[in-house]
Amino acid sequence: MANDAFLRMTNQRRIILRELRKVNTHPSADEVYDMVRQYLPRISLGTVYRNLEVLSQIGEIQKIEVGGSIKRFDGNTKPHYHVRCMACDRIEDVPESIRFDFGDQIDQTMHYKIMEHRLEFIGLCPECAARQADRMMANIDRQIGKRVSTGI
Amino acid sequence: MANDAFLRMTNQRRIILRELRKVNTHPSADEVYDMVRQYLPRISLGTVYRNLEVLSQIGEIQKIEVGGSIKRFDGNTKPHYHVRCMACDRIEDVPESIRFDFGDQIDQTMHYKIMEHRLEFIGLCPECAARQADRMMANIDRQIGKRVSTGI
DNA sequence: CTAACTGCAAAAGCTTTGCTTTTCA
DNA sequence: TGAAAAGCAAAGCTTTTGCAGTTAG
Numbered sequence: 001m002a003n004d005a006f007l008r009m010t011n012q013r014r015i016i017l018r019e020l021r022k023v024n025t026h027p028s029a030d031e032v033y034d035m036v037r038q039y040l041p042r043i044s045l046g047t048v049y050r051n052l053e054v055l056s057q058i059g060e061i062q063k064i065e066v067g068g069s070i071k072r073f074d075g076n077t078k079p080h081y082h083v084r085c086m087a088c089d090r091i092e093d094v095p096e097s098i099r100f101d102f103g104d105q106i107d108q109t110m111h112y113k114i115m116e117h118r119l120e121f122i123g124l125c126p127e128c129a130a131r132q133a134d135r136m137m138a139n140i141d142r143q144i145g146k147r148v149s150t151g152i
Numbered sequence: 153m154a155n156d157a158f159l160r161m162t163n164q165r166r167i168i169l170r171e172l173r174k175v176n177t178h179p180s181a182d183e184v185y186d187m188v189r190q191y192l193p194r195i196s197l198g199t200v201y202r203n204l205e206v207l208s209q210i211g212e213i214q215k216i217e218v219g220g221s222i223k224r225f226d227g228n229t230k231p232h233y234h235v236r237c238m239a240c241d242r243i244e245d246v247p248e249s250i251r252f253d254f255g256d257q258i259d260q261t262m263h264y265k266i267m268e269h270r271l272e273f274i275g276l277c278p279e280c281a282a283r284q285a286d287r288m289m290a291n292i293d294r295q296i297g298k299r300v301s302t303g304i
Numbered sequence: 305c306t307a308a309c310t311g312c313a314a315a316a317g318c319t320t321t322g323c324t325t326t327t328c329a
Numbered sequence: 330t331g332a333a334a335a336g337c338a339a340a341g342c343t344t345t346t347g348c349a350g351t352t353a354g
Contacts, residue, residue: 008328008333029319044336049319051334065217070318083262098261100252106273109250110235114275121258123266160308160353181344196311201344203309222343 007058013051015039020061020075026082026091028070064091065118083121087128094121159210165203167191172213172227178234178243180222216243217270235273239280246273 019035020027027035033048052073056063062074064082072091081094106114159165171187172179179187185200204225208215214226216234224243233246258266 006333010328010334012335042336044338046320046337047335053320083258083264083266085264086267092262094258094262098257100254102252102273105250106235106246107275110244110246110273111278112235112237112273112275113281114235114273115238116274118270118272118274120270121254121262121264121266122268122270123259123264126263129265158308162309162353164310182342194311196313197343198312198345199310 007054012036012040012043012047013055016048016051017055017060017075020055020073023075024093026064026072026074028072032073079116081119081121083123083125085125085128086122087124090125092125159206164188164192164195164199165207168200168203169207169212169227172207172225175227176245178216178224178226180224184225231268233271233273235275235277237277237280238274239276242277244277 015036016032019039020032023035025031029049029052030045032052033043033045036043036048052061052063055061056073059077062077064072064074074093076093078096079099080096081098082091083094084091100119102114102117106112167188168184171191172184175187177183181201181204182197184204185195185197188195188200204213204215207213208225211229214229216224216226226245228245230248231251232248233250234243235246236243252271254266254269258264
């Protein structure tokens with residue numbers, strides 16, 4: 001049952017991990033690529049992808065799935081929630097101390113064996129709430145404010 | 153401020169919406185394309201994408217973001233949570249009656265104005281839990297069971 | 305009528321993969 | 330020294346877009 005493959009700590013892998021641990025942002029693979037190129041000018045994007053995959057599989061980083069379709073990575077491996085600003089798309093960590101226990105309610109309703117949960121809050125960051133309220137509403141209106149009767 | 157563009161209820165749009173309302177699965181754009189082609193053999197995938205976008209913007213369907221990188225769509229527009237089976241990847245709705253209130257705790261901690269939240273449970277569906285326990289563990293082991301010392 | 309929409313095909317992300325060379329242990 | 334990983338480039342998916350023709354209202 002044990003998998004005897006073993007991994008090497010290459011320079012690329014070490015620096016990707018180190019840089020990810022430095023920040024509390026949640027960079028995409030491409031952003032990680034930019035972050036490490038100052039130390040490894042010849043690293044390839046493929047190597048970044050492969051290492052992010054390996055590092056998340058061995059639990060050194062977290063692959064996070066939040067709104068939007070690109071994957072993001074988090075150097076903080078402790079379970080924690082995220083808040084996303086719906087105006088500027090910034091993602092921040094909710095302190096690990098905030099943790100909800102949903103007990104067996106879902107297990108009993110869905111008859112699933114629940115192992116984990118993912119919780120994301122969506123709202124306005126302080127800056128966007130304060131400074132951009134008007135602009136943002138106009139923007140949302142432009143995107144969403146179409147009207148139609150579906151006839152259904 | 154109001155956007156005076158208006159939308160038309162075309163046959164394509166109506167049938168995409170109708171088919172999405174019929175099912176309680178959470179199809180991807182490509183799966184919707186397959187679903188509607190029996191009624192509209194000449195519809196294009198681009199049209200499906202465009203309509204899914206419009207329908208979700210006017211609130212007739214929901215664009216859902218769960219684990220995995222492809223977008224899925226839900227004909228159920230009432231707010232509800234999802235459970236995902238980590239073995240077979242099936243996604244099911246948690247009944248709308250199950251709804252948690254996180255109060256102002258996040259607002260006060262993060263100083264965000266929280267507008268909504270997304271909650272997803274990950275676990276084993278009854279079938280996978282019962283029938284595939286061994287096979288699945290072997291599979292997870294093969295994928296994750298690599299060991300390394302990071303030296304950090 | 306005419307603006308919105310469709311079908312088609314090409315392009316545009318993001319991510320993975322094949323292959324040869326390099327490197328860690 | 331040999332298996333793992335890197336670099337490079339090509340391919341693969343999903344999604345978006347430009348355009349000419351079609352259609353709802």
